[in-house]
Amino acid sequence: xxxxxxxxxxxxxxxxxxxxxxxxxxxxxxxxxxxxxxxxxxxxxxxxxxxxxxxxxxxxxxxxxxxxxxxxxxxxxxxxxxxxxxxxxxxxxxxxxxxxxxxxxxxxxxxxxxxxxxxxxxxxxxxxxxxxxxxxxxxxxxxxxxxxxxxxxxxxxxxxxxxxxxxxxxxxxxxxxxxxxxxxxxxxxxxxxxxxxxxxxxxxxxxxxxxxxxxxxxxxxxxxxxxxxxxxxxxxxxxxxxxxxxxxxxxxxxxxxxxxxxxxxxxxxxxxxxxxxxxxxxxxxxxxxxxxxxxxxxxxxxxxxxxxxxxxxxxxxxxxxxxxxxxxxxxxxxxxxxxxxxxxxxxxxxxxxxxxxxxxxxxxxxxxxxxx
Ligand code: UDP
Numbered sequence: 001x002x003x004x005x006x007x008x009x010x011x012x013x014x015x016x017x018x019x020x021x022x023x024x025x026x027x028x029x030x031x032x033x034x035x036x037x038x039x040x041x042x043x044x045x046x047x048x049x050x051x052x053x054x055x056x057x058x059x060x061x062x063x064x065x066x067x068x069x070x071x072x073x074x075x076x077x078x079x080x081x082x083x084x085x086x087x088x089x090x091x092x093x094x095x096x097x098x099x100x101x102x103x104x105x106x107x108x109x110x111x112x113x114x115x116x117x118x119x120x121x122x123x124x125x126x127x128x129x130x131x132x133x134x135x136x137x138x139x140x141x142x143x144x145x146x147x148x149x150x151x152x153x154x155x156x157x158x159x160x161x162x163x164x165x166x167x168x169x170x171x172x173x174x175x176x177x178x179x180x181x182x183x184x185x186x187x188x189x190x191x192x193x194x195x196x197x198x199x200x201x202x203x204x205x206x207x208x209x210x211x212x213x214x215x216x217x218x219x220x221x222x223x224x225x226x227x228x229x230x231x232x233x234x235x236x237x238x239x240x241x242x243x244x245x246x247x248x249x250x251x252x253x254x255x256x257x258x259x260x261x262x263x264x265x266x267x268x269x270x271x272x273x274x275x276x277x278x279x280x281x282x283x284x285x286x287x288x289x290x291x292x293x294x295x296x297x298x299x300x301x302x303x304x305x306x307x308x309x310x311x312x313x314x315x316x317x318x319x320x321x322x323x324x325x326x327x328x329x330x331x332x333x334x335x336x337x338x339x340x341x342x343x344x345x346x347x348x349x350x351x352x353x354x355x356x357x358x359x360x361x362x363x364x365x366x367x368x369x370x371x372x
Contacts (some may be wrong), residue, residue: 001087001363001371002028003113004080004105007055008036008073008097010046011172011290014271015092015115017050018171018352023090024053026356027363030084034073034097035060039242041268049270050175066096066127073100081108087371088113088362091135092171094128098135106138111366115171115355117142118149119289119310127208139163141362143355145170145346148312164362168354169347172290176297177349179275184298189273190280193264199234201227202281205305206241210287210325214251219325220305221253226327228262233282233334237264239274283334285323292320299342303333313345 003023007016016031023029033055037043046052059076061069073096081089081104089105090113091098102112114135121129136142136158142165144150150159150167159165190197203224210216228236240248248254258265269277275294278284284295287305292314295302302320314320318339323329363371 001366002030002084003088003090003359004030004032004084004086004101004110005090006032006034006077006097006101007092008034009095010037010042010268011288012092012095012097013037013043013046013052014050014175014290015171017046017052018174019090019092019115019355020053021051022352022356023359026360029053029090030057030080030086031055032057032059032077032080032101034076034100035062036069036095036097038062042242045270049272070096070100073097074104077101077104078108081105081110086110087366088140088359090115090359092116094119094132094135096127096131099131102135102138111141111362112139113141113143113359113362114139115143115168116145116149117165118144118146118151118153120149120152121306121308121310123308125209141358142166143168143358145173145351146313164358166354166358168358169349169351170293171351171355172293173297173346174349174352175271176275176294179272180297183272183275184279186272186276189269189276192273193237193266193277195237195277195280196234197280198282200277200281201233201236201283201285202277203227203236203238203285204241204291205238205285205287206244207287207306210305211244211247216325217247217251217253221248221257223305223325223327223330224263225257225260227285227330228260231262235262235264236285237266237277237281239266239268241268285330293346296320296342296345299338301333301336301338303330311346317341317343317345 061072088111091101092115105112144167279298283301285303296314303323307324321333
């Protein structure tokens with residue numbers, strides 16, 4: 001069947017890289033890039049490095065408030081769905097691109113396929129949480145990375161007639177496992193930054209809740225500066241997301257942080273270089289969903305710079321600690337011994353195949369426009 005896939009930001013390019021090739025073996029995919037992440041470091045390098053097909057359409061919609069960005073995406077996606085006439089629209093995760101793709105599909109009576117369905121932080125102040133909940137409630141095919149995600153959907157009454165919920169595993173894990181042999185002990189990325197394996201902290205932060213409110217941004221800067229100056233854990237390597245870079249400059253905090261001994265502010269890295277750093281860090285500090293999982297897969301302790309997480313299993317298994325922006329909690333977590341056990345979570349590296357099988361089954365139930 002014909003499927004319009006909507007992607008827009010860095011983790012979605014990684015997820016689409018897992019699914020797109022396999023999907024195209026069975027179906028006719030039209031890849032649409034909304035432009036939510038448009039700069040080279042967050043977009044083009046991932047298409048090239050991960051072998052993602054060139055998008056058939058690029059909407060170049062970035063910036064503005066969540067409301068205006070979503071509205072512009074809705075307006076741009078409607079004619080694309082009208083012209084390409086797909087039977088289904090495929091969306092990943094929880095961004096404005098996810099919501100816009102799903103809503104256009106539902107209003108134009110096309111099936112919605114949601115990959116990474118059922119994730120919940122139960123924190124409705126997060127724009128991502130709102131997007132996830134709304135998309136899950138209008139999707140026909142809900143493909144979950146974990147049993148917890150499927151249980152979250154069941155608790156919301158989803159999975160009834162006309163909808164299918166399936167636990168397929170996490171498509172990001174497919175990509176991480178493919179790259180593992182090439183990056184786990186690769187010294188090139190560390191060498192380029194003059195880092196020693198096991199003797200640095202890797203940090204990322206870009207969630208709105210951490211970088212938009214000025215007092216949270218200041219607390220983040222104070223935390224990073226204190227860790228860098230402390231020195232006992234090696235330097236803090238911080239590939240700075242463009243949103244965070246902009247906020248730091250606007251608040252006049254960039255120079256101060258950049259000048260702090262032990263703090264290394266760098267550009268966002270391509271996937272392989274970043275993964276090599278994850279594997280070889282002493283610990284990872286992050287507010288990213290994807291990076292929490294990748295630290296777990298790498299067997300590297302993660303400190304999550306939030307007070308909630310969707311990836312609860314990583315916390316339950318003792319590899320991830322919710323420290324928010326609390327310096328004392330960070331020090332305590334950094335002193336913890338690594339757990340002995342690290343059971344496989346979120347699948348076996350074949351989630352994308354299961355997604356495509358589920359999509360094959362959906363195609364068999366659909367008739368009408370876009371069903372080839
Ligand atoms: N990532 C990357 N380079 C970086 C930082 C992150 O390749 O400098 C990758 C990381 O390996 C993970 C993904 O980007 O696969 C996570 O994206 P992000 O943190 O932007 O989004 P989230 O997962 O929080 O939605």
